[in-house]
Amino acid sequence: MPNELLALILPISIFTVIATITPGPNNILLAHSGAYFGIKKTIPHILGIRIGMICLQTCILFGLGQLFIAYPKIQFVLSLIACIYILKLAFTISKAKPPTSNKAHQPFNIIQAAGFQLINPKSWAMLLTASSAFTLAGDLYWSSAFLSILLFNTVSIPCAFVWVTIGKLIAKKLQNPNFNQKFNLTMASLLLLTIPMIFI
Numbered sequence: 001m002p003n004e005l006l007a008l009i010l011p012i013s014i015f016t017v018i019a020t021i022t023p024g025p026n027n028i029l030l031a032h033s034g035a036y037f038g039i040k041k042t043i044p045h046i047l048g049i050r051i052g053m054i055c056l057q058t059c060i061l062f063g064l065g066q067l068f069i070a071y072p073k074i075q076f077v078l079s080l081i082a083c084i085y086i087l088k089l090a091f092t093i094s095k096a097k098p099p100t101s102n103k104a105h106q107p108f109n110i111i112q113a114a115g116f117q118l119i120n121p122k123s124w125a126m127l128l129t130a131s132s133a134f135t136l137a138g139d140l141y142w143s144s145a146f147l148s149i150l151l152f153n154t155v156s157i158p159c160a161f162v163w164v165t166i167g168k169l170i171a172k173k174l175q176n177p178n179f180n181q182k183f184n185l186t187m188a189s190l191l192l193l194t195i196p197m198i199f200i
Contacts, residue, residue, distance in 0.1 A: 002098075005136075007146070008134055008136075009151065011149055012130070012134050012155075013155050016152050016155040017155060019156075020155075021124075023194075024120075024191065025086065025122060025191060026120060026196050027159075028191050030042060030160055030167065031163045031187065033107045033171055034166065034168040035167035035174055036167075037097050037099070037170060042107055042167075044107070044108070044157075045110075045112075046157065046164070047113070047160070048116075049116075049117065049160065050109055051113075052113060052123070053152070053156075057148070057152065058149070060127055060131045061149075082120065083195055085119055086192070086194065086195055089123055090138055090189075091188070093184050096180075097180070098175050099171065099174055126152075130152055131145070131148065170174055170183065170196035
């Protein structure tokens with residue numbers, strides 16, 4: 001591996017940890033899923049996020065980011081869709097009953113989690129940054145792009161499990177209706193706080 005690529009490994013890894021361990025729509029939803037469904041049933045959600053991220057980053061590397069620059073209305077429409085969807089998710093979470101009495105409430109599947117990345121503002125911000133900051137010009141462009149995709153989607157997996165585990169650790173307390181209501185309102189509120197990110 002060329003020295004130029006080796007030099008990218010540490011900064012990409014540090015960026016990925018910071019970007020994916022901090023609160024955002026994905027992590028809030030993962031914590032809620034870990035609390036309600038446990039770690040095993042949340043794995044498809046994690047896999048879906050990674051698949052969605054890989055597809056999105058690949059599209060950005062092929063020039064999708066430039067499309068938004070040329071046609072800003074496309075980004076505005078996606079932002080509105082994201083806002084509406086996050087409002088819907090926040091409302092659903094705020095009304096969720098304790099796990100044992102909430103059979104209709106299901107965790108995200110792979111397709112849902114992957115599709116959510118298309119309108120997730122933090123995913124766009126992270127991947128646009130990664131795709132511009134950690135790609136090399138010339139012959140090493142695609143080699144550095146592949147390295148960025150590989151590291152971003154491996155280093156971020158333990159970060160996702162941290163949030164799922166946090167949720168799992170408080171799962172038993174959700175049987176208390178008062179705690180369940182406070183937890184859901186907190187998660188819903190945190191999710192709503194991500195909406196301003198959409199329009200920045």
